[in-house]
Amino acid sequence: MSAVPGPAAKTERLLNLVMCLLYTRRPLPKARLRQLVPQYAAATSDESFDRMFERDKDELRELGIPLVIEDINGVWDDDTGYRIHRREYALPDVSFTREELAVLGLAGRAWAQGSLAGEAAAAIRKLQADGIERDEDSLVGIEPRLRTSEPGFDHVRRAVTTSTPLTFDYRRPGGDTVTRRVQPWGMASWHGRWYLTAYDLDREDQRVFRLSRISGPVRTSGRPGSYAVPADHDARAVVAASVADSTEATHTAVLRVRQGRGNALRLRAHAAHDVDGGWTRLQLDYGDVDALADEVTGFGADVVVEEPPELVDGVVRRLTGVAAAHGGDR
Amino acid sequence: MSGPGSVPETATHRLARLLTLVPWLAHRPGISVADAARGLDITPDQLRADLDLIFLCGYGSMPDELIEVDADGDRIVVRNADTIDRPLRLGLDEAITLMVGLRALADVAGLTDRDALDSALAKLEEAAGSVADVTRRVQADLTDDAGADALAAARRALAEHRRLHLRYLVPSRDETTERDVDPMRLVSLDGHWYLEGWCHRAEQTRLFRLDRVEAIELLDVDGTPPSQATPRDLAAGTFQPGPGTEAVTLRLAPGAAWVADYYPVDAVVQGEGAALEVTLRTADTAWLRRLLLRLGGQGAILAPAALAAEVGQAARAALAAYSGEEPPARR
Numbered sequence: 001m002s003a004v005p006g007p008a009a010k011t012e013r014l015l016n017l018v019m020c021l022l023y024t025r026r027p028l029p030k031a032r033l034r035q036l037v038p039q040y041a042a043a044t045s046d047e048s049f050d051r052m053f054e055r056d057k058d059e060l061r062e063l064g065i066p067l068v069i070e071d072i073n074g075v076w077d078d079d080t081g082y083r084i085h086r087r088e089y090a091l092p093d094v095s096f097t098r099e100e101l102a103v104l105g106l107a108g109r110a111w112a113q114g115s116l117a118g119e120a121a122a123a124i125r126k127l128q129a130d131g132i133e134r135d136e137d138s139l140v141g142i143e144p145r146l147r148t149s150e151p152g153f154d155h156v157r158r159a160v161t162t163s164t165p166l167t168f169d170y171r172r173p174g175g176d177t178v179t180r181r182v183q184p185w186g187m188a189s190w191h192g193r194w195y196l197t198a199y200d201l202d203r204e205d206q207r208v209f210r211l212s213r214i215s216g217p218v219r220t221s222g223r224p225g226s227y228a229v230p231a232d233h234d235a236r237a238v239v240a241a242s243v244a245d246s247t248e249a250t251h252t253a254v255l256r257v258r259q260g261r262g263n264a265l266r267l268r269a270h271a272a273h274d275v276d277g278g279w280t281r282l283q284l285d286y287g288d289v290d291a292l293a294d295e296v297t298g299f300g301a302d303v304v305v306e307e308p309p310e311l312v313d314g315v316v317r318r319l320t321g322v323a324a325a326h327g328g329d330r
Numbered sequence: 331m332s333g334p335g336s337v338p339e340t341a342t343h344r345l346a347r348l349l350t351l352v353p354w355l356a357h358r359p360g361i362s363v364a365d366a367a368r369g370l371d372i373t374p375d376q377l378r379a380d381l382d383l384i385f386l387c388g389y390g391s392m393p394d395e396l397i398e399v400d401a402d403g404d405r406i407v408v409r410n411a412d413t414i415d416r417p418l419r420l421g422l423d424e425a426i427t428l429m430v431g432l433r434a435l436a437d438v439a440g441l442t443d444r445d446a447l448d449s450a451l452a453k454l455e456e457a458a459g460s461v462a463d464v465t466r467r468v469q470a471d472l473t474d475d476a477g478a479d480a481l482a483a484a485r486r487a488l489a490e491h492r493r494l495h496l497r498y499l500v501p502s503r504d505e506t507t508e509r510d511v512d513p514m515r516l517v518s519l520d521g522h523w524y525l526e527g528w529c530h531r532a533e534q535t536r537l538f539r540l541d542r543v544e545a546i547e548l549l550d551v552d553g554t555p556p557s558q559a560t561p562r563d564l565a566a567g568t569f570q571p572g573p574g575t576e577a578v579t580l581r582l583a584p585g586a587a588w589v590a591d592y593y594p595v596d597a598v599v600q601g602e603g604a605a606l607e608v609t610l611r612t613a614d615t616a617w618l619r620r621l622l623l624r625l626g627g628q629g630a631i632l633a634p635a636a637l638a639a640e641v642g643q644a645a646r647a648a649l650a651a652y653s654g655e656e657p658p659a660r661r
């Protein structure tokens with residue numbers, strides 16, 4: 001075997017080790033592996049071989065390779081040996097149809113813009129390893145995209161999947177920042193944003209956190225697997241309910257809208273009557289007064305709020321703020 | 331970025347890649363270097379370096395214990411690799427991408443072949459084994475408020491290369507428009523589905539958000555886009571500064587800081603207090619005026635002065651409608 005320097009030599013050593021451990025029908029003691037893997041045989045001392053082998057074992061396990069230690073019945077000096085069971089190692093022999101591979105490809109492509117792009121592509125390649133090519137044509141031109149651009153995304157995902165407690169600073173809607181210590185339970189995207197569902201250790205209750213409001217680094221604050229996630233926890237349902245709570249349409253507004261304007265509001269109105277002077281009076285339901293006030297303010301003089309007073313206040317307050325920020329108050 | 335990119339690949343990452351590359355090539359004897367490199371998403375040079383490495387790897391040192399690689403010409407043949415002729419099981423993150431992605435697609439009505447999707451998911455759950463349960467802790471959403479009808483019609487037009495007629499709301503101009511569109515692709519981004527197509531009214535490639543489509547009709551007209559129609563790069567989002575853009579400097583208080591995340595801005599500097607100062611480029615002053623009004627004073631135009639005056643004027647004109655009635659509460 002060639003003497004390739006640096007990382008390539010290590011890859012070669014690890015590949016030889018994996019093949020030896022998969023091929024063997026009996027657990028192989030360390031001494032035997034040192035003979036079989038040329039890069040181990042070349043080790044200059046027992047100590048350097050031991051160090052190399054211990055590190056290699058850990059790194060293979062980190063890759064998800066199921067390397068196991070088993071007892072040997074006295075054939076060699078060592079009483080334990082190593083092997084990889086093929087049944088545990090290999091992707092089960094499932095075969096996918098072209099149509100199935102097409103939707104799998106679509107699912108994989110959804111992550112192509114984010115931090116999991118490499119994992120998605122690698123997964124597809126594994127499923128196609130046995131030679132079936134996917135049916136590209138039927139889904140051409142469809143591009144689902146799941147963005148993972150929130151800075152804490154990868155750290156939070158690892159904490160969720162390994163049950164690891166986290167601590168982070170969180171910006172509240174009001175603008176102030178508070179430190180949160182949580183046990184992550186799940187994460188869900190909802191209308192383009194990622195949320196974390198977790199047990200809040202200080203408030204002793206389940207809470208929902210928007211990832212884009214986490215400010216600064218996310219810190220690990222406990223051991224993986226140090227708590228249990230409730231079996232019936234459904235992150236998406238919790239997030240959807242929490243978002244819906246703040247947006248459920250429970251109030252009615254009356255707005256005056258200039259002819260041909262305020263079209264997004266017209267679409268949602270449940271009643272519209274033309275009134276004098278080229279205006280239409282709309283009735284529409286809303287949940288979040290601030291969200292509707294933002295939207296109405298955006299239309300400027302083309303939309304005027306008649307009811308309710310709290311919406312009038314919200315719009316007037318915004319307009320006054322805009323006027324003050326652009327050329328002084330009146 | 332899949333495959334080895336600009337960051338040097340670690341030894342273990344390369345091992346993981348080779349453990350898929352070997353079975354992938356072993357099942358495609360005689361594949362050309364170019365096809366293999368494309369299928370494996372690596373450069374031909376990287377592929378040759380990988381072949382050099384696996385050549386003579388094995389479970390012993392006798393010739394029949396080693397992987398054989400024949401790649402002298404343009405064709406690759408990998409043999410005697412039976413110990414690793416199946417790829418390694420899916421890792422947790424790999425399983426998450428496909429299973430979470432499939433479950434999200436299943437919820438989008440009218441988009442995919444539901445039978446193929448369900449059977450793919452069932453097989454994948456079986457293949458993934460114990461990690462399948464953990465993937466359920468991550469749930470993605472690709473639905474939006476657009477009706478399934480608009481999505482299904484756009485999907486059909488795309489598959490059949492037919493032109494579409496749209497009645498479409500342009501919120502930044504606050505007007506409803508009628509237009510014919512040759513469909514190019516359907517993209518979901520940040521919680522909305524968009525149809526990208528050649529718009530015959532604008533004679534340009536345009537993005538249409540499906541929940542703003544008021545009516546959609548399939549025409550019996552060929553909808554192949556003209557050759558000059560090119561898809562846009564959506565990596566930075568759907569907001570596209572047009573030609574003739576003007577640099578606008580904004581000051582954003584903490585309550586408006588989301589603007590810097592949401593729209594592509596040229597420069598962000600920390601201003602007075604907790605405020606940000608950003609520069610963004612746009613030719614669409616109607617859109618900008620609307621944005622500044624919405625920000626309710628949390629954002630302010632610092633330059634150009636004429637635009638700042640225009641926004642202030644718009645706010646004062648709107649306030650006038652309230653001053654005639656009961657005096658509204660002021661702060």
